[in-house]
Amino acid sequence: MDRYQLQHNLFYWYGMAGVFLLGFFTADTYLSEVMGPSGGAAASLEDILDGMVYDSTFLLILVSTLLSVILGQEFSSRTVGLEISAGHSRKSVFVSKAVVYLAAFHFMTFIYPVAGCIREYPRFGIARPGDFFCHALKAFSYSVLLNSAVFLLTICVCCWSKSMKKAVGVTAGTVFVLSLYLGYGMMLGFPVAFLPIYQIRVVVSTPQLWQPEGILVGVVWAGVFFLMAWKIFKKSDFR
Template sequence: MSNLLKHRWYEIRHNPIFWITLAVCCAFALLVTNFTGLKYLTDPPMVVGISYNIQGFFSALTADIIFPLLIISGAFTAMMLGQMYSERTIDQEIAAGHSRISIFASQCIIGFAVPNIAVFLAIFSGCLRWVGSIPAPSAGEMLPYLFRVIILLLLLNFSLFSVCTFIVVLFRDTAKTITISALFLLVACWTMPALEQVAPHVHGTLYTNAPSLSLLLHPAFLMRYVLYSTLTPLQGLWSAGVAIGWTVLFLGIAYCVFRRCELK
């Protein structure tokens, strides 16, 4: 398994699509922060508890750009995984004696790592652009918040990408994989605001204080929900549970398909 992962990372590092993905995500984040800047801290907030410091800027920026970043990074990652089938890399790994479960697990690790690396690298690049221009909270205040948010967002991002993993093993074709994965991520991320609009909002803000069950089961909504500074431990556990539930369901289905599929 370790040799397979080393080989997988070697392929990813030498794939220009990986570096294009990182560059596009970072360029997008920097472009947005240059145009929006301090408006994130003065306009009606999308998340509760925004404060006029770099932590508040991080929360508002993440809430605003995480969906397009996930669509970009998720679609290109699905494309890279799809290439492994189109170029018969998977066939060669099976012929070399690797088990299907180890091959599938290595694909899942890549699917977890690459989109999250791209998303967080872009977000932190956008925040660094304003470091020094915005007050910084104390480390005791900011670090626990960042730790909680990053862990939950890692899980939630991968919960949506787990559907793309199913798409990859179902079609095993680069063109179909990137097209359908991008379409799924687009629909998943941009139908959520439609559901959110019918929920009651706190006066003068863009966030809801009474999300419906359909929203609380939607990973895209939870990506903004976990940014709330007032998030309780129970709400955090719920968000993690939903993310794990989506991941287990779709990766389980994906593995069943992969285990039985005929590779040509």
């Protein structure tokens, strides 16, 4: 049911189209500065991919806000309560929504760098396809883990507020504040290693496949928000 509802939600597909166009038309901006002023010029399609994943913090604000709009609608319209009243267990409803929404919005974030790579493919080509796709798999795998923290925060807010308007406001504000802290924290030397949105930058800017600190940060944040969301959902009154 969740997958069917999302497939027919125009907000989601408009968002998907918007993210693709954003990635396609901003790809050229990564040619001179791949990962910020110290990143140097792009020399391959891998550099474009890394730069767009590295610079995806602002995208998380947009995507997580859209997630709060769509999932928040289900709470505001009492769709969740109707599913539970129909005999579905709270656990099955919660897990199905978490899985479907996480998968759908991770796919949306992937569209951004994919669109950029499509735009820049005629310029760079792919010299070693195997190496490129292994590199992309690393970037996307860590993105799934670390972005899950932000998306599960959004799901947690939706379960707590049970209102689209409140969920949008709290989600957009929280992710924006975290992004501001990341930007100023990196400039002023504040501790930022605990942030998933910082660890994404570390992963794509270093060649090592195994990134234990990034894995730990992602697992802790995602685990905490998943458990919080489930605890709130389990005790909520949907009547």
